[in-house]
Amino acid sequence: MTRLFNDPSAFAEDAKAGFCDAFAAYVVDVPGGVVRRRRTRAGKVAVVVGGGSGHYPAFAGIVGPGYADGAVMGNVFTSPSAAEAAAVGRAASGGAGVLLTTGNYAGDVLNFGLAVERLEAEGIPARYVAVTDDVASVGKGADGRRRGIAGDVPVFKCASAAAEEGMSLDEVVRVAEKTNERTRTLGVAFGGCTLPGAEGPLFTVPEGRMSVGLGIHGEAGIEEVDLPSAAELARTLVEGVLGDAPEGVGVEGARVTALLNGLGNTKYEELFVVWKDVARLLGERGLVVVEPEVGELVTSLDMAGCSLTLTWLDEELERLWAAPADTPAYRKGRLVQGAQEAEDADGEDGSAGAVRSDDEAAADAEAPPLSAGPADEGSRAAGAVVADALAAIADRMAQAEDELGRIDAVAGDGDHGRGMVRGSAAARDAARAAVDAGAGAGTVLQAAGDEWAARAGGTSGVLWGELLGALARRVGDDAAPDAAAVAAGVRAGYERLGELGGAKPGDKTMLDALGPFCDALDTGVAEGQRLREAWARAADRAARAADETKDLTPKVGRARPLAERSKGTPDAGAVSLGMVAQVVAGVLADR
Amino acid sequence: MTRLFNDPSAFAEDAKAGFCDAFAAYVVDVPGGVVRRRRTRAGKVAVVVGGGSGHYPAFAGIVGPGYADGAVMGNVFTSPSAAEAAAVGRAASGGAGVLLTTGNYAGDVLNFGLAVERLEAEGIPARYVAVTDDVASVGKGADGRRRGIAGDVPVFKCASAAAEEGMSLDEVVRVAEKTNERTRTLGVAFGGCTLPGAEGPLFTVPEGRMSVGLGIHGEAGIEEVDLPSAAELARTLVEGVLGDAPEGVGVEGARVTALLNGLGNTKYEELFVVWKDVARLLGERGLVVVEPEVGELVTSLDMAGCSLTLTWLDEELERLWAAPADTPAYRKGRLVQGAQEAEDADGEDGSAGAVRSDDEAAADAEAPPLSAGPADEGSRAAGAVVADALAAIADRMAQAEDELGRIDAVAGDGDHGRGMVRGSAAARDAARAAVDAGAGAGTVLQAAGDEWAARAGGTSGVLWGELLGALARRVGDDAAPDAAAVAAGVRAGYERLGELGGAKPGDKTMLDALGPFCDALDTGVAEGQRLREAWARAADRAARAADETKDLTPKVGRARPLAERSKGTPDAGAVSLGMVAQVVAGVLADR
Missing domain, CATH: 3.40.50.10440 (Dihydroxyacetone kinase; domain 1)
Structure with a gap:
């Protein structure tokens, strides 16, 4: 309003x-x-x-x-x-x-x-x-x-x-x-608007319904239907406009410009979601879309709704549509003359300043590989073990989701289980894809860590991503990792998490399980144990340490009532870390 | 949502x-x-x-x-x-x-x-x-x-x-x-937003209230107050930002850029209304605003609210802020090179293509005078009579508003009385202002007709504007109008209305009173009567004719049930025309 x-x-x-x-x-x-x-x-x-x-x-x-x-x-x-x-x-x-x-x-x-x-x-x-x-x-x-x-x-x-x-x-x-004869629009509305100072809205559309063809001042439309998905709406708009194509201009192969216009309360991101399907449908019908516009071009105060306009272009109209314009709210054409010329001078294919394809841009975004050449055979085998371990972790987290949620809810917001499930599942998928692409253990761990951080949401996801990332860098892709490399990698992760989170041992965080785990792993490795033995003992230690966090007080910064309330309950992050360590021990034992 | x-x-x-x-x-x-x-x-x-x-x-x-x-x-x-x-x-x-x-x-x-x-x-x-x-x-x-x-x-x-x-x-x-150190924003919110697929809004602000400083994701603000007027809001924003001005940059005489940003559901026209007062208040505090932006720059889906940002500029930042940019949603700088150069070449002061001042533009918009020189003395005197007549008409319409509304409501939307009141009052004020500026009768009538059309709303306002306009052109500013000129002017108006509205005699419109009025006026003038006598007889005839419209059927195009319902009721437009004619007769008689 x-x-x-x-x-x-x-x-x-x-x-x-x-x-x-x-x-x-x-x-x-x-x-x-x-x-x-x-x-x-x-x-x-x-x-x-x-x-x-x-x-x-x-x-x-x-x-x-x-x-x-x-x-x-x-x-x-x-x-x-x-x-x-x-x-x-x-x-x-x-x-x-x-x-x-x-x-x-x-x-x-x-x-x-x-x-x-x-x-x-x-x-x-x-x-x-x-x-x-x-x-x-x-x-x-x-x-x-x-x-x-x-x-x-x-x-x-x-x-x-x-x-x-x-x-x-x-x-x-x-x-x-001519432009008018070649232009067609179909609009839909989800809600009306209120004139300044008016007692009620000028017109309304019932909640959860959509009026097809309702005019921008509330003039009568064609029909009222249930609110569709964005893809269904795209189909309604495209079919409605193409079904009324002007005489003699054709559809297949025709050049058009298209406007997806928001009426005020239907926002840009929604318009882009709809546009994705509009563009696809227009492409499927063989239309070539020239310089479309997606945004707010003709609004009706804060009316909810949008419209699709197509104008069938000929050579003259395409030239006129593309011509530059410079107004308060609509600008078109090349602006930054100096910069553009510098880029033009620069721009040979593949070089700085050049126009790039989608594939070239994706390649530009790719992280450099952990090793210069193809991954070592032993490292690739270890990568497969990592992927198996992550699959087992994802299973375990799915099973433990409710338990972790309950523990977290005592003094936190109860979303720890959900985050671990989302993160570990994403990490599992990324690891499997990396293995399939022939990656070594380091690259598999890096890919898994990145996805964990990206999909888990919240700080614990970032910490897990960093933990796997630190391990990835020590393990690398150049050789089958030995026990010492793994222990050093987990230790590096522990130290990284301390830097990032600012937590100290005893603050009742996942570090209170990870620290004892690292100590036990280092000891076992120093004693000459094989990785599976050292890891199994360290995992038991981590699980015990996680349980012992019930006697700790949360780290400084949490509110006092929460600190009081968490007495007798272990830290959810420490508990999930203990679970992960034990699942991995099981995977290693099976080799 | x-x-x-x-x-x-x-x-x-x-x-x-x-x-x-x-x-x-x-x-x-x-x-x-x-x-x-x-x-x-x-x-x-x-x-x-x-x-x-x-x-x-x-x-x-x-x-x-x-x-x-x-x-x-x-x-x-x-x-x-x-x-x-x-x-x-x-x-x-x-x-x-x-x-x-x-x-x-x-x-x-x-x-x-x-x-x-x-x-x-x-x-x-x-x-x-x-x-x-x-x-x-x-x-x-x-x-x-x-x-x-x-x-x-x-x-x-x-x-x-x-x-x-x-x-x-x-x-x-x-x-x-540096830019960050010199930038301050204060935002307000009137309503929250709903995440895609969520059951309810992410946060809310009570109806009729405003949250000062609410974050764009619903983070806590400073206080909640009643929804203010646009001017009060402008004051809150300006005082809030200036009260937190960075150290050492000053206020009086400082150069700033300003952004009035809409969050999604607070639309452009509202932002411009607020900006009017923000600009005034910043000016009053002695700030010089450079290239401001008013629009949607950083939204939060369809959250309702807005924010004011000021950045205190130095020479470097002013240059960087003004530099061109060309992006999907934000473009700045001069675009239309060819056209601009042609205009620059053209643009001497006062000529085509030149930059113009506000006063020069207003002069460009002014209608040419009806007479070349100053208005004739006799025409000015007649203009004063026109103004008196319009004042009497406005009084009569105010008195008749309810009656005309009731008549119109029988077969129409009941707003005829309101429209006549608004139109005649605006015409009265415009006529008085024109007389005070020394205008002749033609210009007084034209100004009155334009304002009647502009302020009455609806088609009847346009018709009254055209009627007065046609009369204005015959009467002119060059001489005291004689009876023949007035009769010819009213007749021209009658014909004009027939062309515009597409109505014929007998269609039950104001023409059914205006036609007999013209006939009677022409007859009286042809018989050599003075204007006041001819007008008085014509006015009586118009009033009778208006009453007789109760026996007519509405013109083609109105729905049949309405036509049936209006039997026995006269046409509201004809009735008000009869009233106006009689009021004017009274004014003429008093001269």
Whole structure:
């Protein structure tokens, strides 16, 4: 709902004043609207757009070089008057005529039509074009009576670019009409909006429902259905628009531009989720999409909903659509001339500054391998053991999830079990994939640690990732790791965790189990035990130490009531570490 | 709330895929985020920004020339992992080092810090800077522990521009830290947001209340108060930020840039309304605002709220802030080179293509006067009579509002009385102002008609505006109008209304009173009567004709049930026309 205003009846006026202040470099306030700060240059047709307010960036947000010369701004959802439209047209005129253009609404048609007469009477050649892109408003065959919605954007843009190229008023009108004939939009709505100061919403859509074709001011739509998934919505929009494709332009192989427009409360990330499927569906139908736009282009205050617009391009419209524009809210074309030229000079294939393919970019992101050449045979065998161990860990954690959750809930937020399950499962999958790709033990551990950290969420995931990462670096890919390398790796992990978490022994953290584990492992290795024996004894020690954490007090920083409450309960992180150590001991014993 | 998704757990991933498709010319998908389509040019420091998803255009929307080289993209409101941050850093690196920078959140600090270590270990010089602009999160004096919110924008922008200029990694870090030290933000929230697929909102603010300093993920704020007016909110924001101005930069005379950022559900028009007062208050405090931004820069899904950010500029930061940038969602700098150059060549003062002042633009919008020179004395005297008549009309309509509303409600929407009151009152004020400015009768009528049309709303306002306008053109400003001119003017108005509305005599509209009025007026004038006599007889005829409309059937196009229902009731538009005619007769009689 609209919450911020002073006198509700002055809302549009106040918004205009703020807009003109913020974008004073682009626009200047005139009675009834805004015009470009620079006068339209002599001989250029002026394009004046408009309609009611409440649709920003439409219409004032697109006034500037390459786009509109002026915008007429009515009250919220209300047509401006003829006098206002004429005043803006007059101020925008550069002597070569003025195109006035709006969406097709009765009030706009009436008032802008009257403004054309006034300008003509004053000796300013003027014409009017109404945009009629909304396929839901009137059936096929009566296209000229349809409402105008987000199709305003391509029509206004192509007409403006035609004017910028120096076309005559007749030619600019021809371009506007051609763009309109080739533009179709279907919109959906999930919720209405509230006018400034109004008691209730202007219109509503029931919770969990979607209205197909509801107009941007609440005008009647086609039907009401259950709220679909993003992919289902994409199909509804694509089929609705393509089912109404203009005569003679075709679908397969056609070049179109596409706009996925948010109405205010349907946000960018949601639009991108929908766009993913829209792009796929358009591709499947054989359409080539040129310079699409996904974002808020024509809003209705904070209405929830979105629309898909397609404009079938020909050579002329593609050139005009792609032409640069520089306005408060819509900019198109190459900006950073200096930097771009430097990059162009640099840019041979594969070098700095060059355009890169998706595959090249992925390669750029790849971590350098732990060994220079292919992994050693013994290290690869050890990697397979690591993958088996991680599979066993993931099983154990899935089984222990509830128990770990209960322990953690005594003094924490109870999500330790969930995090360990997610992290270990991701690590298992990453390890298996690395083994399948021929990786050595170090790379397998690194991949597993990275995924654990990425998927577990929270700090314990990061700590497990770092623990596996430290082990990975000691183990490497160049040789089958011996017991000493493993012990040194776990010790390095222990020290790393101390640095990162800032915890000390006795603070009631996983370190209180990991420390005794490291000590026992080092001792066994120093005594000449094989890894499986040393690990088994160390794992028993870790499990005991985990249990003993029930006598400890949580580390400084936790709130006192939590510290009190945790008396008699072991630390969940220490317990899970003990479990992991014991599972790994079992895997090693089976070799 | 977030409504559009497929698998909620894949929301961020799906959004990323759609984003990368829509903006493939700018960005390329890499594990953990996106980087520029063009490799960072050799020798340029790479700036990598990031954090959780859900904040678009932050952070992927600002990747491109002049701004970030890459963005790390975590799950919604969740830090990316160290491996992800390192992967994006690696892909962004141009060999001269990488600055990783995020808002100051524990998860980001931990993971991006680890990523710096990884990159350094691989031989890629890397540094990390956390943005700490949120004055509400921690008290003054502990600035370094504050959260980062919309202050990300100026810090990332200035650091990126510094890198684009060729500064070394140390210098880019210096610029980022300086910008951060000079940046302060205060935010307010009116409503929370819902994570994709979640049962309820992540956090809420009670209806009609405002939380000051609530974090963008629902972190605790300073206080909760009643929802203020836009002007009161502007004061809260400006005082909050200025009250925490950085040491040593001053307020009076300081140059700042300002960002008024919408969080998702607080829309553009509302932000402009608030900005109007923010700009005024900053001006009153003596601050000079340079290239402000008002819009959605750092959102939180569809959270309701906004924030004000100020960055105190020095010469270096002002240059870096103003430097061009070209990214999917943020573009800055001069674009339309050809058109701009043509305008520059054109642009002498006062000519086509020239930059114009507010006053010059207002003059450009002004309608040409009805007479070439100053208005004739007799015409001015007649203008005063017109103004008196309009004052009497406004009185009569105020008195008749309820009656006209009741008549209109029988077969219409009952707003005719309200529209006549609003229109006639606006016309009265415009006529009086025109008389005071020395206008002749034609100009007084034109001004009154324009305001009637602009303020009455609906079609009847437009028709009254046109009626007065047609009369204005016949009457002119060059001579005291005689009876014949007035009769011809009203007749021209009658014909104009027939053209515009498409109604014919007998359709039960105001024309059914206006037609007989014109006939009677013409007859009287032809018989040589003075205007007041002819008008009085015509007014009586109009009133009778209005009453007789109760026997007519509404014009074609109204629904049949309404036509039936209106039997026996006169047309409201005809009745009000009869009233106006009689009021004017009274004014003329008093002369």
